Amino acid sequence: MNPQEHLAALQDQVRQAAAEHQPLAVRGGGSKSWLGGTPGRAPGGRVLDLRAYRGIVSYEPTELVVTARAGTPLAELESALAEQGQCLPFEPPHFAHTGAVATVGGMVAAGLAGPSRLGAGGVRDYVLGAVLLNGRGEVLHFGGQVMKNVAGFDASRLLVGSMGSLGAILEVSLKVLPRAPSEATLTFDMGKDRALDQINTWGGQPLPIVASAWWRDGSGADRLHVRLRGAQAAVAAACARLGGARLQEQAAGALWQGLREQTLPWFAATWAQPGAAGEALWRLAVPSTSPPLKLQGDILVEWGGAQRWMKTAMPAAVIREAAAQVGGHATRFRGGDPSTPVFTPPPPALERIHREVKRAFDPHGIFPAIVGT
Numbered sequence: 317m318n319p320q321e322h323l324a325a326l327q328d329q330v331r332q333a334a335a336e337h338q339p340l341a342v343r344g345g346g347s348k349s350w351l352g353g354t355p356g357r358a359p360g361g362r363v364l365d366l367r368a369y370r371g372i373v374s375y376e377p378t379e380l381v382v383t384a385r386a387g388t389p390l391a392e393l394e395s396a397l398a399e400q401g402q403c404l405p406f407e408p409p410h411f412a413h414t415g416a417v418a419t420v421g422g423m424v425a426a427g428l429a430g431p432s433r434l435g436a437g438g439v440r441d442y443v444l445g446a447v448l449l450n451g452r453g454e455v456l457h458f459g460g461q462v463m464k465n466v467a468g469f470d471a472s473r474l475l476v477g478s479m480g481s482l483g484a485i486l487e488v489s490l491k492v493l494p495r496a497p498s499e500a501t502l503t504f505d506m507g508k509d510r511a512l513d514q515i516n517t518w519g520g521q522p523l524p525i526v527a528s529a530w531w532r533d534g535s536g537a538d539r540l541h542v543r544l545r546g547a548q549a550a551v552a553a554a555c556a557r558l559g560g561a562r563l564q565e566q567a568a569g570a571l572w573q574g575l576r577e578q579t580l581p582w583f584a585a586t587w588a589q590p591g592a593a594g595e596a597l598w599r600l601a602v603p604s605t606s607p608p609l610k611l612q613g614d615i616l617v618e619w620g621g622a623q624r625w626m627k628t629a630m631p632a633a634v635i636r637e638a639a640a641q642v643g644g645h646a647t648r649f650r651g652g653d654p655s656t657p658v659f660t661p662p663p664p665a666l667e668r669i670h671r672e673v674k675r676a677f678d679p680h681g682i683f684p685a686i687v688g689t
Contacts, residue, residue, distance in 0.1 A: 431543065
């Protein structure tokens, strides 16, 4: 079946579901099927499977733009970029250790970025255009392949993190960047409070810091890890200025890869029983300068203090209140009580906007709702 035939079959499936008012679950590789409480299957077992709708549609290395269909394996796209010395700077996780295969559509729908989010930005910053199959079975085109086409309200970026609630992402155009010529990782022995102060101080200086992470390792040592990227002279100067211990290239690569894919020992227990009640892995998004929150549990701090992972069995209301007090929010990322809402419920006014936007894209409500789940 060629792409056009497969697209027609997807449209027919959506139209049938709309006519029968039967829900659909959009499925890519399934590498993030646990995220956001989104079930792997919709009631009745109806799945809109995008895996066969795959392939790189166009790639212009000199223009730093690539367009790929949703079912394209993320590894396939990254391999094609690597051949040209380019990459997706936001380092989207694959979670391949779960046995699933991450796809381009799933990458955008989940909206997750890796350690380099601190210096490079997130998924939304690199989406130039998208093609969406909405709840009426219509194919909608948004944005384009250059930045000037996405001025004003950009619906393509609205799809980032939408978790399939607005429809099935069919195709995306992404900005890519060349790989940096030089990289170094420095480690510092310091406590959490000092690490937060230090990384924010460095963040206000002209340093090529693209990633940072602090946690207490299995030996009980508190360590801050900082990754530098850029021109060789800039990285060398930053290393001399900051001090610390420089990791060997292989060890540094394993550290950041483990953080990106959540395979570090710190995350190990959070994968053991992802649906069980008890201790949960929480993702707290807060202003980077926020002081340590008064919560009980193990913590891992990324993105200069703006992303804080916490393993805790504390009540969701307590965690969310603590995050809200500093202007942030908390997501039950994995594990814990399945009846606890995954996302922080939005204020009533914002929730109404969410529902109206969803109704415009999915009037029959066949795609999953994530507001309040």
